[in-house]
Amino acid sequence: MSTMSTLTEPEFNNVAVIGLGLIGGSMAAALTARGLSVAAYDTNKENLKLGLSMQVIDRVADSVAEVVKGADLIIVAVPVLAMAEVFQSLRPLFDHPEVIITDVASVKQEVLALAENVAGKLPDNFVPGHPIAGSEKHGVAASDPQLFRNHKVILTPVDNTDCLAVDKVSRLWQQMGANVSKLSILHHDQILAQTSHLPHLLAYGLIDTLSQQGDSLEIFDYAAGGLRDFSRIAASDPTMWRDIFHSNKQPLLAVLDRYLDKLAELKLLIEADKTDDLFTLLERAKFARDHFGQLLNQSD
Amino acid sequence: MSTMSTLTEPEFNNVAVIGLGLIGGSMAAALTARGLSVAAYDTNKENLKLGLSMQVIDRVADSVAEVVKGADLIIVAVPVLAMAEVFQSLRPLFDHPEVIITDVASVKQEVLALAENVAGKLPDNFVPGHPIAGSEKHGVAASDPQLFRNHKVILTPVDNTDCLAVDKVSRLWQQMGANVSKLSILHHDQILAQTSHLPHLLAYGLIDTLSQQGDSLEIFDYAAGGLRDFSRIAASDPTMWRDIFHSNKQPLLAVLDRYLDKLAELKLLIEADKTDDLFTLLERAKFARDHFGQLLNQSD
Numbered sequence: 001m002s003t004m005s006t007l008t009e010p011e012f013n014n015v016a017v018i019g020l021g022l023i024g025g026s027m028a029a030a031l032t033a034r035g036l037s038v039a040a041y042d043t044n045k046e047n048l049k050l051g052l053s054m055q056v057i058d059r060v061a062d063s064v065a066e067v068v069k070g071a072d073l074i075i076v077a078v079p080v081l082a083m084a085e086v087f088q089s090l091r092p093l094f095d096h097p098e099v100i101i102t103d104v105a106s107v108k109q110e111v112l113a114l115a116e117n118v119a120g121k122l123p124d125n126f127v128p129g130h131p132i133a134g135s136e137k138h139g140v141a142a143s144d145p146q147l148f149r150n151h152k153v154i155l156t157p158v159d160n161t162d163c164l165a166v167d168k169v170s171r172l173w174q175q176m177g178a179n180v181s182k183l184s185i186l187h188h189d190q191i192l193a194q195t196s197h198l199p200h201l202l203a204y205g206l207i208d209t210l211s212q213q214g215d216s217l218e219i220f221d222y223a224a225g226g227l228r229d230f231s232r233i234a235a236s237d238p239t240m241w242r243d244i245f246h247s248n249k250q251p252l253l254a255v256l257d258r259y260l261d262k263l264a265e266l267k268l269l270i271e272a273d274k275t276d277d278l279f280t281l282l283e284r285a286k287f288a289r290d291h292f293g294q295l296l297n298q299s300d
Numbered sequence: 301m302s303t304m305s306t307l308t309e310p311e312f313n314n315v316a317v318i319g320l321g322l323i324g325g326s327m328a329a330a331l332t333a334r335g336l337s338v339a340a341y342d343t344n345k346e347n348l349k350l351g352l353s354m355q356v357i358d359r360v361a362d363s364v365a366e367v368v369k370g371a372d373l374i375i376v377a378v379p380v381l382a383m384a385e386v387f388q389s390l391r392p393l394f395d396h397p398e399v400i401i402t403d404v405a406s407v408k409q410e411v412l413a414l415a416e417n418v419a420g421k422l423p424d425n426f427v428p429g430h431p432i433a434g435s436e437k438h439g440v441a442a443s444d445p446q447l448f449r450n451h452k453v454i455l456t457p458v459d460n461t462d463c464l465a466v467d468k469v470s471r472l473w474q475q476m477g478a479n480v481s482k483l484s485i486l487h488h489d490q491i492l493a494q495t496s497h498l499p500h501l502l503a504y505g506l507i508d509t510l511s512q513q514g515d516s517l518e519i520f521d522y523a524a525g526g527l528r529d530f531s532r533i534a535a536s537d538p539t540m541w542r543d544i545f546h547s548n549k550q551p552l553l554a555v556l557d558r559y560l561d562k563l564a565e566l567k568l569l570i571e572a573d574k575t576d577d578l579f580t581l582l583e584r585a586k587f588a589r590d591h592f593g594q595l596l597n598q599s600d
Contacts, residue, residue: 009514052315055492058391081575083432090316101530110494117547124327126309130514132523132524134520134526135525145403151524152404152521152522152524154522154561162389180484181522191420191515191518191519191522192522192543193511194513195510195519195522195523195524195527196504196517196523196526196527198529199506199526199531200526200567201563202502202506202507202530202563203530204562204566204581204582204585204586205321205501205562205566205585206498206502206559206562207585207588207589208559208562208581208584208585208588208594209555209559209562210494210588211496211584211585211588211592215491215496216588216592217592218491219491219494219495219590220495220595221452222432222452222454222491222492222495222497223432223495223496223592223595224432224433224434224451224496225434225435225497226434226496226499226500226532226533227496227499228593229529229530229533230502230503230529230530230532230533231499231530231589232529232530232589232593233526233530234585234586234588234589235528235586235589235590235593236586237586238579238582238583238585238586239579241582242575242578242579242582244569245566245570246573246578249571252570253567253570253571254364255509258509259505259509260504260560260563262505262508262509263501263502263505263556263560266501266504266505267553267556270546270552270553271549271553273546273549275381275542278542278545278546279539279542281504281540282504282538282541282542283503283510283538283539284402284508284511285504285507285508285511286504286533286534286535286538287537288507288508288510288511288516288534289507289531289534290535291534292507292511292516292517292520292523292531293528293535295520295521295523
């Protein structure tokens with residue numbers, strides 16, 4: 001419990017967080033600080049214990065069924081491939097307007113597909129959401145109630161999604177300091193494939209390439225800040241990213257192919273000593289990075 | 301001139317800096333602060349003017365021939381492909397033991413080749429060097445006398461290089477706070493291709509891929525800190541990096557091919573839904589990044 005007060009009447013009272021990682025834990029911390037009662041369930045009992053001792057949550061539960069009892073807001077914050085089982089357990093609450101369900105997954109088509117498997121459609125009271133915030137740090141230990149401040153949150157409601165539920169989830173994120181936008185599910189997945197999923201794949205791939213060399217210790221010993229920044233995201237949670245790469249397969253492979261074409265072009269320019277064309281490409285990229293860097297710098 | 305004093309007798313008195321960018325400017329700033337007299341030449345007159353007004357240098361010169369007059373240390377800090385012309389101008393000073401010439405280039409085979417073109421070999425009084433420090437910022441405006449503190453500097457002397465000259469250059473770097481190592485020219489170029497040149501190429505390629513999309517403004521608007529850190533090095537100086545990619549062609553293309561194999565492997569794992577193998581690779585990369593991250597964090 002916190003002494004922090006708010007001028008607006010809370011629209012939710014009892015929150016259930018399923019999956020107490022960095023995002024679930026940070027939402028729990030922010031909502032607990034606003035005076036809401038937050039219960040959590042996680043397959044990892046250590047996360048729950050730690051969350052309780054950090055006062056990020058008020059109460060732990062032993063199952064999905066138990067954590068959602070009496071909740072008016074359910075936050076699903078598990079890796080994508082773990083959502084199928086969670087949806088099965090949530091089925092009795094689908095389309096019950098007195099409870100709102102939302103998620104935080106970095107892919108949205110797959111969430112829709114998993115819901116369709118269970119219920120034939122995305123439930124009316126389910127508001128798909130995705131905070132564009134995170135870190136290579138993971139687990140509730142890294143949770144931070146300020147994590148979403150000045151960060152974007154994308155909501156991807158579908159035709160049958162309850163408008164009032166969307167508004168309430170939107171206001172909740174705004175109360176946590178986030179800037180809320182709406183995108184279609186497909187558009188969201190295509191954009192995230194480019195801005196987030198591909199860079200993570202490339203960083204994992206680079207570190208795996210370098211570390212599998214015989215002299216990898218020496219390689220990293222002579223590395224500088226460039227490699228450190230470039231590869232930081234390769235320290236991210238492998239389960240979460242396996243699920244994202246798998247679940248956003250088509251958009252990710254589409255942009256990976258475009259990137260492979262670009263690397264082939266660069267390779268050819270270097271091989272053929274086309275230094276003028278090489279310069280043109282590098283200068284264009286630098287110009288774009290400088291231009292868009294202003295947007296990027298606002299994002300953290 | 302600075303009031304900073306040193307307990308050790310300066311081994312150099314008059315320094316000539318050819319190329320007053322981030323590295324040349326930072327060396328100049330560090331040496332000026334130690335009480336050495338530093339003159340500079342740059343094809344860009346604005347850099348020289350700025351360096352003078354920042355008190356990074358004591359004196360500007362109009363040509364290579366002029367800047368090296370009376371110098372006992374000559375620092376060549378121009379992009380690699382500009383070194384051929386500088387070497388032509390330095391030819392009268394080759395193998396004169398009373399003056400020591402050093403450079404800061406990120407590739408060393410090409411420096412040897414350019415020297416061989418002019419003099420048939422690397423001059424005895426030339427100590428090839430490379431500080432593993434830098435930034436996406438460039439130009440003398442970003443110069444920092446502390447830039448090399450706790451950073452590695454690699455010297456790559458050849459058989460005929462004067463040992464005393466190597467020792468003097470080594471001590472100079474140590475006085476600037478750097479940790480000096482020695483590597484063979486080939487080994488240096490292979491390591492740097494992996495830790496520095498490839499990541500820069502990949503970052504330029506990613507930004508060029510994303511920014512050439514029709515919806516690039518939207519793409520970058522929804523990007524988060526991961527992309528920002530990953531792509532920061534794509535803001536680096538295009539001339540310098542064109543020269544590095546061109547000059548370190550073979551080692552760079554070798555590691556690029558290994559990386560392309562890794563991306564092909566990742567693509568196959570995702571396409572074929574081999575989530576277990578995908579997880580194994582991501583977990584291995586995360587482990588390596590966590591392990592080597594400790595080395596990387598010391599590098600800045």
